Amino acid sequence: MAVATLPHSGAHEEVDQLYKETRDLRLQGFLLFLISDCVLFSSFIFAYFYMRNSGQGWPPPGIHRLDVAFAAVNSVILFGSGATMHYALENWKHGNFNRYAMFMIATIVLGLGFLGGQAYEYTNLIVKEHVTWAGSGIFGASFFTLTGMHGFHVSVGVIYLFILLLQSVHGVYTKEKYFGLTAGTLYWHFVDVIWVALFSIFYLV
Amino acid sequence: MVENRASAVRLGRGFWSVTLLFAVLSVLAIVFWYWTPIGIVMPVVAAQPGIQIDDLFRFMAASGSALYIFVVGYIIYFAVAFRARKGEPYDSIGVQVHDNHKLEFWWTLIPTLFVVLLSILSVRIWYGIQIAQPANGLVVEGLGHQWYYTFRYPGINGEVTGEMHLPLGQPVVLNVTSSDVIHSFWVPDIRLKADMVPGLVNTIRFTPTRLGKYPIICTEFCGTRHGWMNATIPGANGQPNPGAQFVVIDTPANFQKWYHAWQIKNAHASNALPTASTGTVSLAGGDANAGKALFAQKCSACHAIGPFSQRIVGPGLKGVLHDPSHPNLVDGDPATPADVAKILQQGYKGDIGMMPNATANGLSNKDIANLVAYLKTLK
Amino acid sequence: MSTAAVSHGGGIADHIHPEPQGFIRRYVFSIDHKIIGIQYLITGFVFLVLAGLLAEVIRTQLLHANGGFVSADTYNEVYSVHGSAMVWLVIIPLITGGFGNVIMPLQIGARDVAFPWLNMLSFWIFPVAGLMLFSSFLMGAPVAGWTEYPPMSLQAGAGTSMWAAAIFLVGVSSTLTGINFVVTMFQMRAPGMTFTRMPLFCWAQLATAPLLMIATTALAAALAALFMERQFGVPFYDPTKGGSPIMWQHMFWFYSHPAVYIMILPAFGMISEIIPTFARKPIFGYKMIAFSSMAIALAGFMVWAHHMFTSGLAPYLQLPFMILTFTIAIPTGVKIFSWVATLWGGKIHFTTSMMFAVGFLALFTLGGITGIFLAAVPFDLHVHGTYFVVAHFHYVLVGGSLMGIFAGMYFYFPKMSGRLMSEKIGKWHFWLFFIGFNGTFLPQHWLGMLGMPRRVPTYDPQFTFWNQFSSISSYVMTFAILLFFINILVSLRNGKKAGPNPWGARTLEWQIPSPPHYYNFKHIPTVYGLPYDFSQPLPYKGLEEELTDTPVAVGAH
């Protein structure tokens, strides 16, 4: 992994033109995919508010408010990983492979940290407070469904980033051609943004 | 190919004569929809505001037919007048017009104006149906079951099964809900319907205007015998259909007779409403704060937090458990937490109206405990 | 890349792969948009026969007031699967995946869609989902209609979960198709093919794609929740556990109202191609037609609760939904009037395709007008849940979408197969279908208003006459559709050779051989104007070699 600079693609102009257009295509496709994914989350968020407002007050009787402090720390971890991801891509663009790899690993570790935090929070809720997915009414249903979906996205993201890292080690991307990394970054930021929404609706309001 | 300009074809005699023809046909259609007895397409209306609904229908049918005559008329006319004649070479072309802003302006504007007019008409009628509150309405509750209806009247114990009677001329407020899945309450002769949704109370208001016996029909799919929750369906083998239930609009005197008969018949019937949660509710651990939130969601539509006499639908609940001037609850039991819990669990129908039961209100035993804890705090 | 294949633009639009060899790669797991489109069409028509036969079970049951053909429970399963299959396995796949795939890339001068592999995936999800839906009959198919309102759908048999999973999958397929189409139309138009020169069928697909992407995802969420509630007891809709049955209705209709425009807008698009071609005239009001598609798609997102006027919507919420629904008549009217005006002054050739297109105008307009009736809350309180609604939506769906599909088939069949369909059988098909259709569904308007609810296996004996009239007419309609399939089979073998452009149409797809080559265009053409000016020379450059034997350089990279 001690490659200090990125390989330059030796291809001639025509191919570059082709790459550019393919990248634009994929970028648009990927953005549209993220939009429809966002609608999926929004629909469940709609459901959450709908139930919350037609229900029995929030949190429903017998359920404690969620622990904001812990989740806040966990959020900071996730947002931190957004920052490291950003720097990873920047460094790639500038050809600093080593720093890129470092930031990439940091992102993966932080992502895993967030997942660990979430696992801890889940265990706490289920074991100590007896709040479960199916057994705690609409609270359990909306909380576990939405955060679970998000957690699933983070897990997929961690795996994806890991694959990207391996690919870049194997020279799949060059300084000019790194669409996979752009997509990974976009996805990771998307997951962050969704978390901002989830954190606010479950812990803050 | 020949250049074929718009000026080459004018709107000639043919065009204007068919236009005149369509106008005449439209007028005939309008006359038809305004003069025809409504009975050919809908049962004759038996309650207010059905007449307005019929008027709205006549208006829409008349204008819709007129519009349709023009659209289809021109289609047919153009299809005939501009068909390619036999032997015409395929590459001869039509008039090369691309658009005509004046025309497009008018055919956007006229439908827009029509939409505005229709909106005004509909909103006015909608107001009379959905918003206006009749004075001294008879409050009746309809409950959907798989696969029959029951009704509750103020002053009749228990539930009325079979026919539902209403007095001619008195406004009715019908609150409907369900004990299982979604049903719907529709009387075609009254023109109104409301879905019976578990956990939700829907209301329709009308004033019977014509004596008679009218079928009630369920229009939301509710399971195997949904098709038989319909008074027009005969039973098998000449037997009566158990799901056939009617609304009977009676003279006030006959209504009173029927009403008394049910009062006597049901004198000893329990006013408890059938409920899914039976057994006594444990009030231990009730949380007044949770109860307060729940009350705002589920109860405040019918109950004010004011004195007993301050009614929305049910009585004011301030001090139910502390009010010396009101030592007994509406069901005659003493005002104790356990008895309040019983009312919440089983519902109660007395002189004031219908208090829905836990199923209809969507209350768990824990909710009841929380609500009672909250009601205790209202001094 | 050999320079022979490079024309203007170059890059991805001109990227040529060698044609794959072998039956499987060419026709089964094909990545060619034309083959995929035809796969959609074939699969969709198979499901049309199945769902149509279910419709005939419905009509046969209703021959007699007390039914007796099938049991009540079976009847409920039959119309639920009929409705679901017609919407999700017939009309939507035929009209987006089918015609969209075959025609749209050709019309914009592209070699394929943006993501061919994704396209193949979208297609293959669809038959799998279809089989799942029909297999639910084995385990107690869904009974609560295609709308599956809880709590009824929570009570029903195991097939309901299967239904939810199947619809979820077709939803994924639609969403991917939507993404694919949008990117294709944004990125892969031929040089000079600006949006204001794009054929109207493409505009219609462009208006439909966001509906596919956004609305369908909302349905996916609703279905996932239903599935979780049924399988794992997670409370979303069950009122006794704090959930809300009304919430399902909001989420379902937030999808399903836009879905009705998914089913009609592409048909509008085909009508906009067929009418000018056979009237030998430019389409009247090109811009307004394109714009109104967009307006309808947008407004379609804001009217969903007009299906819920009796459900217990807060009364004041009914108003905006009612009025917004009325306003959809305005852009739709603009389209109808523009098509009628296109007929004016034409030299109209009544091919079968044109007859279906003109029939479409007449029938869709009637269905649209009854839609306006339904949108008026006071009248809807009377007819909601009755056969009036059934009549409305079959006029727009069968008289609209399905007629559009027939028109499109007669029109594009030569492009797909190289042969013309038989006009003689076609005319029989049209007239029998037209008569059978009106006979089936026109009486249902007054049946509903007089008091016949929908979703019932039995009815008031006084309605026997009109029900029998309807049922017998529906047999005529079935026969007509049978003729259609016969026509396809006969014409595939014996149809007259079509040549590249049998209709003298002017959009790009007609300037190349029928069926087109694997790579569509030898050279990507350049576009100079609108495709509808019959008096002008064709507005394309670079097509000179399309109909010659000049070989194209393939497989350069």
Ligand code: HEA
């Ligand atoms: C999307 C489009 C669509 C289409 C095309 C149709 C087509 C038809 N529909 Fe359907 N229908 C719906 C969508 C559609 N429907 C929906 C959404 C519902 C609501 C369901 C619900 O309540 O939830 C419904 C409900 C519905 C009902 C109401 C049921 C009820 O409420 O109880 C009825 C009753 O008449 C009906 C009839 C028909 C008929 C006669 C046709 C005919 O046009 C069908 C004609 C087609 C064929 C008959 C196929 C051709 C077959 C052959 C050629 C076979 C011969 C060949 C071989 C054997 C090889 N439909």
Ligand code: HEA
């Ligand atoms: C292709 C499918 C399709 C299309 C295009 C439409 C189009 C429309 N629909 Fe329809 N609809 C359905 C499919 C469709 N619908 C289905 C499947 C259901 C039932 C679902 C179920 O319950 O199972 C349904 C149900 C349905 C309801 C609910 C009824 C109920 O359950 O109580 C309503 C209510 O508003 C409605 C309204 C409309 C309106 C206003 C339009 C408008 O878009 C129509 C606009 C067109 C015109 C108006 C005609 C042309 C215009 C002119 C010539 C201009 C001048 C006209 C005027 C000014 C009026 N539809």
Ligand code: CUA
């Ligand atoms: Cu009760 Cu349908």
Ligand SMILES: [Cu+2]
């Ligand atoms: Cu709708």
